[in-house]
Every structure is written in C-alpha cells, then in structure tokens.
Amino acid sequence: GAVVSQHPSRVICKSGTSVKIECRSLDFQATTMFWYRQFPKQSLMLMATSNEGSKATYEQGVEKDKFLINHASLTLSTLTVTSAHPEDSSFYICSARGDRNSPLHFGNGTRLTVT
Amino acid sequence: GESVGLHLPTLSVQEGDNSIINCAYSNSASDYFIWYKQESGKGPQFIIDIRSNMDKRQGQRVTVLLNKTVKHLSLQIAATQPGDSAVYFCAEKEIYNQGGKLIFGQGTELSVKP
Numbered sequence: 001g002a003v004v005s006q007h008p009s010r011v012i013c014k015s016g017t018s019v020k021i022e023c024r025s026l027d028f029q030a031t032t033m034f035w036y037r038q039f040p041k042q043s044l045m046l047m048a049t050s051n052e053g054s055k056a057t058y059e060q061g062v063e064k065d066k067f068l069i070n071h072a073s074l075t076l077s078t079l080t081v082t083s084a085h086p087e088d089s090s091f092y093i094c095s096a097r098g099d100r101n102s103p104l105h106f107g108n109g110t111r112l113t114v115t
Numbered sequence: 116g117e118s119v120g121l122h123l124p125t126l127s128v129q130e131g132d133n134s135i136i137n138c139a140y141s142n143s144a145s146d147y148f149i150w151y152k153q154e155s156g157k158g159p160q161f162i163i164d165i166r167s168n169m170d171k172r173q174g175q176r177v178t179v180l181l182n183k184t185v186k187h188l189s190l191q192i193a194a195t196q197p198g199d200s201a202v203y204f205c206a207e208k209e210i211y212n213q214g215g216k217l218i219f220g221q222g223t224e225l226s227v228k229p
Contacts, residue, residue: 006158032215041123043204044159044219093158097215103149104217106158 003027004096006107013084013114021079021110023094029074030096034104035067038091050077084114123202125224134192134227138205138220141186146210149217150179150190153202162190162203167210192225200227 003026013019023033031052036044048069049057056069066088068080077096081088093109128134140148146167151159165172165179165188172179178191188205202224206217 004158034216036219043221046216046218049216095158095217103161103164104215105161106151108158109156111156 004094004105004107006094006110008110009108010111011113013112015085015114016083018080018082019084019112021081021092021094021112023077023079023096023107025075025096025098025105028096028098028102030077030098031074033071033077033094033096035069035077035079036093036095038093038109040091044093047079052077081112084112086114088112089114123222123224125226127226127228128195130195130197130227130229132195134190134195134199134225136190136192136203136223136225138188138190138223139186140188140205140207140220142207142209142218143183143186144209145207147208148179148181148188149206149208150177150188151204151206151219152199153204153222155201159204195225195227197227197229200225 005024005026007022033050035047037047038044046059047062050069050071052071052074058064071077091109095104095106097104149164150162152162153159163174163177163179165181170181176193180189202222204222205220
C-alpha cells in the first residue's frame with residue numbers, strides 16, 4: 001500500500017534555530033501534500049497545502065515566512081520551521097495522496113521540541 | 116475553518132464489546148468522510164471512508180454510518196480488542212475542494228479494558 005515517510009521522527013533544537021522536516025511519498029507520486037500540526041490531546045490542524053512546482057497555500061493564521069514549505073518534486077515536500085521558539089514545539093504531520101480518488105496517507109509525524 | 120479540539124472525549128469499553136464513536140460535522144458541502152485511527156506518537160492511519168451518496172459502508176470489523184440529515188457520522192467497531200485502543204478522528208472534505216484538503220474533527224479516545 002501507499003506509504004508516506006517523514007523524517008526526522010524527533011528533533012530538539014534551541015530557540016532561534018531553524019528545523020527542516022521532510023515528507024516523502026515512497027511508492028506513489030504526490031502532486032499535493034498537506035502539513036498538519038497537532039498539540040497534545042488535540043485534533044490535527046491543517047497548516048498548509050503543498051503543491052508540487054508552485055507556492056504552498058497557507059491556512060488562515062499560519063505564518064508563511066515562519067513555516068517555509070518547499071515541494072520540489074513529486075515525492076518530496078519539506079517544512080522548515082524558521083527561528084523556532086518554544087511555542088512552536090508540537091507534533092508536525094504530513095500527508096499525501098496519489099490521485100484524487102485515493103485516500104490521504106499520513107506520515108508518522110515529527111515531534112519538535114524547542115528549548 | 117479548521118477544527119481545533121479541546122480535551123478529547125473518551126470512550127471506555129470492555130474487550131469483546133462493540134464500540135460506537137460519533138462525530139458531528141457542520142459543513143453541508145462536505146461530500147467525503149474518513150475515519151482515522153491514531154496511536155500514541157504516530158500519524159493517523161486510514162480505517163474506512165464513505166462518500167455522501169452512501170449512508171453505510173462496511174469494512175473488516177468496522178462500519179461507518181452517515182446521516183446527512185443531521186450531519187452525523189459514526190464508526191462502529193465490532194468485538195473491540197485491546198489493539199483498538201487509540202484516538203479516532205473523523206475527517207471531511209468539501210465537494211468543491213478538488214485538492215483533497217481534509218478538516219479533522221476533535222477526536223475520541225477509545226480505551227479497551229481487557
């Protein structure tokens with residue numbers, strides 16, 4: 001079945017540094033990938049839609065300059081949290097699908113801790 | 116807009132019993148619904164989906180029911196097992212959203228007692 005790989009699974013960084021998270025579709029091409037953020041005991045909140053070869057579409061309230069998204073190929077999207085602060089600590093999850101009739105498949109998430 | 120949940124509601128069931136997890140949605144323009152299971156520290160895992168032209172769909176040990184009149188979705192798990200313990204989310208997609216963007220409900224934490 002379709003597999004989405006996310007890396008790293010955990011990352012700890014110091015306040016003010018930037019962190020890059022990768023999302024790869026392993027056995028299918030994904031023209032669209034989605035990035036979610038999840039706080040403990042809460043639901044997934046959509047941050048942005050990543051479109052291959054074009055700019056990402058950000059949800060209201062999500063700072064595009066802080067959460068940089070690059071979708072340079074049909075199998076890879078990256079999310080860079082720039083100048084991270086402790087309040088950015090969260091569980092970041094990506095998802096992708098092959099075609100419009102396929103269900104979304106999710107990566108296993110990245111636990112970001114900013115100290 | 117996105118659904119941002121508060122503390123998750125919980126459902127506790129005995130092993131072997133049937134579980135019913137409910138979800139209310141508000142967007143009448145949603146035409147596709149999915150149930151996901153999320154175990155601790157992992158991403159959501161697809162369980163079953165249903166389109167708005169159906170009111171019931173069955174999978175292996177799971178059934179999804181859709182009531183469009185009251186905008187209600189439910190997930191039934193038969194003979195619940197300890198491995199079913201997880202957080203369950205419903206998600207919906209709007210009919211005119213061809214990009215596949217999903218909006219998640221608040222989730223329910225299922226706890227199965229042996």
